[in-house]
Amino acid sequence: MQHILNAPGRLTDRGRRFLATRARTVPFPAQDNPDDTEVIARLAPFPEVDATMTLARLRQAQDRYGGLVYPTSAWSFQEEIRFQPWPYYAESVDHGPLAEFIDHEVAHPYSVMLRSDGAVVYRFAIDVAVFADADALIEADALYWECESWIPVVEPKVGQSAAGVREAASQLSLIREGSGNTEWWWESDGFRVHLWRSFSELFQQERQAKRGLWARDEAGLRAAHRFLSGNNLR
Structure with missing residues (x-):
């Protein structure tokens, strides 16, 4: 090989x-x-x-x-x-x-x-x-790397509530490449959502979960804010 x-x-x-x-x-x-x-x-x-x-x-x-x-x-x-x-x-x-x-x-x-x-x-x-x-x-x-050049909409930090993120993001297209058993990526209308539960599972501490949201451009930024508002995720 x-x-x-x-x-x-x-x-x-x-x-x-x-x-x-x-x-x-x-x-x-x-x-x-x-x-x-x-x-x-x-x-x-x-x-x-x-x-x-x-x-x-x-x-x-x-x-x-x-x-x-x-x-x-x-x-x-x-x-x-x-x-x-x-x-x-x-x-x-x-x-x-x-x-x-x-x-x-x-x-x-x-x-x-x-x-x-x-x-x-x-x-x-x-x-x-x-x-x-x-x-x-x-x-x-590669997804993390690409997001470095996108506009951060939700700044990820430890302890940030992930409640409701997966349910809301299920309306979007799952990026199967790069998603796994404890980490998931979704994308739609020029913005991308990430839910990271690897450490919350590894350490068995819910507060370790994180979420992130990035927009490709200004149009994606507006769509991202509509997504947040429509799902009470602000």
């Missing part, structure tokens, strides 16, 4: 532009990379997991994402992150074996792991599957 910077595959045009603008690669540590036999042995304590399929997905992840580096303004990180798929296979009560995936500096989430089916899992006190796959995480980072 080719590296994502050389063969973006199913990434949207937005995702491709983001990587072309922000991303680079650093050497991925092939030395001491456990061979297939050792990886299979590490998976032996998980008889419910298809070890052959998990091994294949790990090697695909290493080929596609290994050494990818870029700065992200995603609310979960806001730093430079480095993709380093590695067969650590920590045990999760809810998710089975987890491989190491993203190296980062901020304290939370404590770890960003890769589940045997390719889902991206954040770890802290509990384990939360945030995205269905790594491409979805990259697409979310």
Whole structure:
């Protein structure tokens, strides 16, 4: 499998532009990379997991994402992150074996792991599957990046009430690329709504939820204010 910077595959045009603008690669540590036999042995304590399929997905992840580096303004990180798929296979009560995936500096989430089916899992006190796959995480980072050049309508901050946002935003078009299990993006009439519940799920604290709203231009700004007023979200 080719590296994502050389063969973006199913990434949207937005995702491709983001990587072309922000991303680079650093050497991925092939030395001491456990061979297939050792990886299979590490998976032996998980008889419910298809070890052959998990091994294949790990090697695909290493080929596609290994050494990818870029700065992200995603609310979960806001730093430079480095993709380093590695067969650590920590045990999760809810998710089975987890491989190491993203190296980062901020304290939370404590770890960003890769589940045997390719889902991206954040770890802290509990384990939360945030995205269905790594491409979805990259697409979310691309949405944050694009919003940096848009007009902020609702300034996101921790503790901001998210009540009613998802119900109201369900009237809009869901941006499936970049949305996951705990983070969602919607767009309509030149404005974009984001609901972020990753840390509220990870820390089991509702006050950690955040919402954001951006407009592409003045017309989108007027539409955004109509959306807020019409749904009592001011």
